[in-house]
Amino acid sequence: MTDRTQSPVGASASTGTAPRYWTTRRRDQLAAYLFITPQLIGTIVFVLIPLGLVGWYSLHEWNVLADTFDFVGGENYQALLDDPKLPGVLAATGIFSVGLVILNLGLALLLAVLLNQKLRGTIVFRTIFFSPVVVSLVAWTIVWNFLLQDNGGINGLLDAIGIAGPNWLRGEGTAMAAVVVVQVIKNVGLNMVLFLAALQGVPADLYEAAKMDGASRWRQFRAITVPMISPTILLTSIITVVGALQVFAQIAVLTQGGPGTSTTVLVYYLYQQAFQFHHFGYGATLSVLLFGIVLLLTVVQWQMRRKWVFHES
Amino acid sequence: MTLHRGMRLAAVALAGLIGLAACGSEKAADSGPVSLRVTVWTANEAHLKLFNSIADEYKKTHSNVTEIKFDPIPFESYTTTLTTQIAGGNGPDLAWLLENSAPDFVSSGALVPLDDTLAKADGYNVADLSPSATKLWQTGGKLYAYPFSTSPFGIFVNTDLLKAAGQKTPAELIAAGQWDWTGAYAAAAAVKAKTGKAGLVVRDFDYKGWDNLASIWTGWGAQAWSADGKTCGFAAPEMVDAMTTLHKAIFTDKALPGPGTAADFFTGEAGMTITQISRASLLKDAKFGWDLVPLPAGPKGKYAVIGQAGIGALKKGKHAAEAADFLAFFTRPDNSAKLAAYFPPPRQSQLTAETLAKTNPLLKPEQLQTVVIDGIATGVVKPSHSGQAEISQAVRAALDPLWKADADVKGVLDGVCSAINPLLAK
16 A cells, blocks of 8 residues: 655655655645635635725725725724714614524424424424525515514404504514514524434434433433533524624614614614715724624634533543 | 745735736726716616617717616615715716715715816707706806706695595695695595595605605794704704694594505505605506695695705716716707606706696696696705715604604604704714
8 A cells, every 4th residue: 555645755765766746745735725725715805805804994984975095093993982872782782682592592492392203294394494594584574574564464463363463663672572583483494403403313212211210301301402412502502693693684674773773783783884874984893893793702602612512522 | 835835826826816806997998988877766667768768869979888878776775875886986977866965975076067068068058957956966156966857745636535535625625725734634634534544645754764754844834954954953843843733643633654554645545645746657557536736835835845866977987078978968958858757857948837748648737837847946955964864864763752652742853953963063
């Protein structure tokens, strides 16, 4: 068997001929570079350069109409600290994110556990719950906009059973709840499928042993199911938190940040500042803030995995 | 080849690629075939057919212009999309501009001054342009956009619904000298009470587009801010009176559909709607009797409110000179007369019931006279201010508490002024 890591220098020394440049090792290295080049170029052009540009723009005041681009140093960051609307925006972002993560993960896990049973019709229900995931987000939100009107479908149904529904998208409390629920129904199927896959990977003999020891179903869930699927819980919690912080279309279509500013979340505020008010420099500064928040939350979740994520090793 | 050498090579190659891309994004020289792009908010087939026919005629005598493309952008996001295109280096050569963004575009230097080009155009007759129509689009004595559409607000009436509610039609009230807001709100409330349909819909308001309410509060002598744009007008007694009356009409009398309630006049779901005459085309196949009447008189008497759109050539466009030249052709007297089919022109000579009737078959000469011609002569333009988008958002958020049955009208309007005073002072 040929030693693929054999030194070409050694080979030439033994034969007394000039060393070959294209050795197996070098060919492997070239192949590796060629394979990663498209991905590398994509990452540099579409991720790293835009990221750098956002940082650069955040140090400037850019008036698109007047065609001026002036360096202002840290002024936009000072404006960020002085912005009286920002605490409300961050609070709305926090309320939306916490509500979405708790409802989405809780409901997805519940549905996954229920639909993991060997009963008739589970495949139909899995399809029903997953189908909103593949529907266009904007189309989905527009339909819900009609359903949530004061004289819309939801209140029509409530009226049929004698309940006077609220004006969902006009009340400060109900507007945020409505946006969260619309988003949960849209995406719960994705996490449900991930949990289902994880549940089906839990060895059946663990449950059999637990049953023999007289463990209740709740105890089995707590002591076996949750630890065994904890890597998937970590994954879904990270992608759901990041997704929650990026919510935009639902706000733009359903509430436009209102009533008042009760549903003005960070990405929508960023969009308003940059694209509606033409404060592109300040919008870029808000993007840097969002990037920092996402990075921080992801690192914290990743570090916390050591405490609660179960690894067989 | 070491890893470091490989990475250096990759970096050099990438820098070359980016350099090439940057070169490719440089402006093309103003020579050779010219392709013009015009952003418009309408995607209406009849509108675009007319635009294209005028563009085809222009291309016959300007062989260097090979293409004139009208690029529709949705109305709701029109200005945002336009400025994003400009920021991305993909701005149009000519742009249709709405009145609420006029101060920003006109004062920023983004547009080509048109005076010289229009003065040189054969038979253009710049003096024919109405001074009241061009006012918003001028600064420093120069015209930066042509007021392409100057369209007064009127009220479309479903006469069948009003009769079913036992109400006199507005035409009868006008004849009796009784067409005012008290009667209009009462008729709208009766429609709701007796037919179950909506009474009066302020189109494009939806409890967010508050500037459309200027079509109501102007009747009380109220204004969003002073003429110099420095003083907030929302807390003034006239505005408080206008909004108090409106609030009662919405929440007590149910004359207007409440927040979150959709109703479309043009499908027969409402007794009346406030909008501009360009919407008349939606009544082509109407299954109900309808009329178009001027806005009712307010406590301060008769009045009119105008919505405007201008068309300007962008300085940053690749072919600014050619764009301005096409603008002059597009809006010269004969083409202005054709465009009057949909967009009331700013040319005083064409503002006659006879001229407009030729191109507006759905509207009667007396409707064109009272709503359009008289409206343009006496009307005030909807509120506009530099930095309007930010002000508009602040007003929308501060007005939201007003749209509840138990709102403190004066308190809310004071809050609006608190919210926008810092922005007006900029």
